[in-house]
Amino acid sequence: MKEYLKKYFILRRHEMKITWKKMKQNKSSYLFLAPYAILFAVFYILPVCSSICLSFTYYNILEPPKFIGLQNYINLILQDDIFLTAIKNTFLIAVITGPLGYIASFLFAWLINELPRWIRTIAVIIFYAPSIAGNVYVIFSIFFRGDAYGYVNAFLMNLGIIDAPILWLTNPDYMLPVCMIVILWMSLGTGFLSFVAGLQGVDRSQFEAGYMDGVKNRWQELWYITLPNMKPMLMFGAVMSITQAFGVCDVTMALCGYPSTDYAARTVVTHLFDYGFSRFEMGYASAIATMLFLIMILCNKAIQKLLGRVGT
Numbered sequence: 001m002k003e004y005l006k007k008y009f010i011l012r013r014h015e016m017k018i019t020w021k022k023m024k025q026n027k028s029s030y031l032f033l034a035p036y037a038i039l040f041a042v043f044y045i046l047p048v049c050s051s052i053c054l055s056f057t058y059y060n061i062l063e064p065p066k067f068i069g070l071q072n073y074i075n076l077i078l079q080d081d082i083f084l085t086a087i088k089n090t091f092l093i094a095v096i097t098g099p100l101g102y103i104a105s106f107l108f109a110w111l112i113n114e115l116p117r118w119i120r121t122i123a124v125i126i127f128y129a130p131s132i133a134g135n136v137y138v139i140f141s142i143f144f145r146g147d148a149y150g151y152v153n154a155f156l157m158n159l160g161i162i163d164a165p166i167l168w169l170t171n172p173d174y175m176l177p178v179c180m181i182v183i184l185w186m187s188l189g190t191g192f193l194s195f196v197a198g199l200q201g202v203d204r205s206q207f208e209a210g211y212m213d214g215v216k217n218r219w220q221e222l223w224y225i226t227l228p229n230m231k232p233m234l235m236f237g238a239v240m241s242i243t244q245a246f247g248v249c250d251v252t253m254a255l256c257g258y259p260s261t262d263y264a265a266r267t268v269v270t271h272l273f274d275y276g277f278s279r280f281e282m283g284y285a286s287a288i289a290t291m292l293f294l295i296m297i298l299c300n301k302a303i304q305k306l307l308g309r310v311g312t
Contacts, residue, residue: 029110048293055286065283067134072287083288084261086271089176090246093267094299097180098245102189102237108188109195110222117269124196125187144168144255172264175256179265182251187244191237200234238303246296249273267291 023030055072078085112123125225143151145165153165168174202225207215210225227234249269256265259274268288276285 002044018161024141037197040279049291051289053286053287054283055290056281059281059286061280061282068283071254073291074286076287076291082263082266083268083271086266086268089266090178090248090268093180093248094245097183097187098182101184101245102191102241104184105188105192105241106195106234109192109199110226112196113199122205124193128192136182136186137251140178141169141255144178148172169260172262175252175260175265179248179252181243183248184253186251187241191240194232194233194236194240198230199226202229235304239300242296242299242303245297246292255296275290 029287055064056067056187058068058071059065104215108127112120115123137147145151145153146169148154148165148166151170152168154164156162157165166174168178177263206229207221210221215221215224247269248267252260252265252267252270253273258270260266267284270286272285273290275281275288
C-alpha cells in the first residue's frame with residue numbers, strides 16, 4: 001500500500017510539473033483569460049461560498065454572524081410550512097413549464113430553421129421578444145383582471161361559460177396556473193437562440209451521408225443527425241430552462257402580490273427574498289439559497305445523463 005501511494009504521489013507531482021510548464025509556455029493566453037476569471041471568482045464563486053458559510057450562522061446584518069450549526073436547515077425542513085409550500089409550487093412550475101418550454105423552444109427553432117433567411121430573422125425576433133419585454137406583466141394583469149373588464153372574464157362571460165367574474169390573481173385555485181401560462185409565454189429566451197444557432201451550425205453534408213446510410217424521414221434525420229450535433233446547445237438550453245424554472249420570482253410577485261393569497265403562488269426564490277430583503281435574516285436566507293443550489297445541481301446532473309443518451 002505504501003509503495004502504491006508513493007508511486008501515485010510521484011506521478012501526480014510529475015503531472016503538476018508538466019501542467020505548470022505548459023502554463024508558463026501559454027502565459028499570454030492566461031493573461032487574456034485573467035479579467036474574466038477574476039470577475040467570475042469575485043462575483044460568482046465568492047458569493048456562493050459566502051452564502052454556504054452564512055447558512056450555518058444566525059446573521060441579521062446588524063450583529064456579527066453567530067455560528068448555530070445545522071439549526072437553519074432543521075428549521076427550514078421541519079418547522080417552516082411555508083417553505084414546504086414554496087418547494088411544492090416551485091417543483092410544479094419546474095416540472096410543467098421547464099420541459100414544455102424546453103421542447104417548445106427547440107420545436108419552434110427547428111421549424112424556423114426551415115424558413116428563408118429574411119423570414120427566419122423576423123420570426124426569431126418575434127419569438128424572442130416576449131422574454132425581453134418589460135411590460136409583459138402589465139399585459140397579462142389586464143388579461144386576467146378579476147372583474148368583468150378583464151379580457152378573459154369578458155370572453156368567458158360572453159360565451160356563457162361563467163356567470164360571474166373569476167378572481168384569477170387572488171383565488172388560490174387559479175393563481176399558479178395563470179403564472180405558469182405567463183412563464184411559458186416568456187420561456188422562449190436564451191435557450192431558443194442557442195437552438196437556432198446550433199441548427200445553423202449542423203454540417204449539411206451529414207444529411208446527405210445520412211440518407212445514403214438509410215435515414216428515411218425527417219424524424220430519423222432529427223434523431224440521428226441533428227440532435228447528436230447539437231448536444232452542447234441542448235445542454236446549454238437545458239441548464240437555462242432549469243435555472244429559469246427554479247428561479248421564478250418576479251412573475252408570481254408581480255401578478256399575485258407579495259405575499260400571495262394563502263401563499264398559493266409562493267416559490268423558493270420568493271421565500272428567499274422574504275427572509276433576505278424583508279426580514280434581513282441573512283443566515284436563514286442563505287440556507288434557502290443553498291438548498292435551491294443543491295436541488296438545481298442534482299437536476300442538472302439528471303439532465304446531463306438524459307441528454308447523454310440522445311442519438312445513441
